Every structure is written in structure tokens, then in C-alpha cells.
Amino acid sequence: MKSFRSAAGAILVSAVFTILMGGCAHNPDVREGHDYTFGTTDKSPPDYLGCVKGELQRNATTYEVGSGDSVQLFVDSTDPTTANGLVEVHGAGTHHQFTAYQRDAWYDHGRLLDAALMCSKA
Template identity: 40%
Template sequence: MNTTPPGIPSVSFRSSIWLISTLLIATGCAQTPDIRSSRDGTSGVTAGGNPAYLSCVKADIRQDARTFIQEEDGKTLLFVGSTDPTTASGLVELSNTQGPGRYAVYQRHAWQDKGRLINAARACART
């Protein structure tokens, strides 16, 4: 009969703890912080052209926020805070490839300023 002395965990118990810990760490690391995977955003169609729309959105962003415009795969991207989608606080994607200007806007932690970027993107799309 094989018994384990009191107070010393069995090998299978230690293996289980190790496996569970590894899975939890791997699951946490697998999350993508890309702002485009955020649930805080919306999309629609713009009434005006790209330059006018982006100028309108930029005018409604806080004056101390840094903005960057990039062209990528037929889209115009307006980043807020950083050009890295994993650290940017906001992103507006504008595309003319499918007829009228289609936009998508994403804002990280939108609750902090009540979705100001999202609201600006919606309002500018109507003008």
C-alpha cells in the first residue's frame, strides 16, 4: 500500500496545480489588446468626403490629445494617442472602397469621457 505522509501533497495534485496555472497564464496572454477588438465603437456612412470628415472629428478631440493619420489597405486611419493599435486610446477608420465613405470608430475606455470620440464620429458623419 502506497500512502503519502500527512502534509506533503501528492505528485498528481502538484501536477494539476501546475497545469491549471499554466493554462491561466496562457489564456491571459492570449488576449489581444488591439483597439479594433473593443466593444466600445460603432460604424456608419459619412455624408461628406474624407478630409472634411476627419477635420471635423479632429476638431472635437481634446486639444491636448495627439492625433496621427495613416493610409493602410485603402483606408484612412486616424489614431488618437498612439499609432500602435494596442495602445491607442481611439481609432477612426475611413474607407471609400465600397461607394460612399464608410467609417468605423473605436474608443478604449469610452466610459471615461462618455464616448466623446464615438459621439464626434457620429455627429461628423451627418454633416
């Protein structure tokens, strides 16, 4: 009976570990997370994204993709499955819509999300 409990315990521990590690290995598109904000701005995309970049930590690496009416600002990677943040701006004329996404926003208290909102109004 004792060896049965040991085997059952080992199987249970192994199953739990496999499930947990599988969950950690899954890294979805940053746009699929629950940490995001959106709104509009009267600033041009270059001015708006320049403001957002100015509010990020100095060691953050950013990449701008696109031009004109649709620009994306990626933080740390241009791959949405590994990027720590993404700000999308699109629209023509004087009103531009933005959506900002941040992976693990709890880590730095949503700095990118706060910057996206603040820069839309400033």
C-alpha cells in the first residue's frame, strides 16, 4: 500500500508540474492580455509616440512599424508574442485612435498604459 501511495503521489506531482510549466511556456500575443487601454488623441502619430517613448524607462528598446495613418510602437521586440508592450495608433485627420497593451503591467504599475493615456491628453 505504501508503494502505491508513493507512485500515486509521484504521478500527481509530475502532472501538476507539467500543467504549470505548460502554462508558463505559453506566451500569447500581447494584444490578448487583459492589461490594455484605448482612446483618442489630437496629436499626430509621430508626436504622440514620441511622447510615449519619452515616458518609458531609459533601458526600454522601442521599434516603430508602419507609417502614415497606422503606426505600431513595440517595446523590447517586434514579435507580439515576446513584446512587453505595444501601442497602436491609426486614423487620419486630426483625430487618431490608439490602443496600448502591456504584458505584466503589474510589474511597473502600468507605466506604458499610463504614458499612453497621459500623452493622449497632453
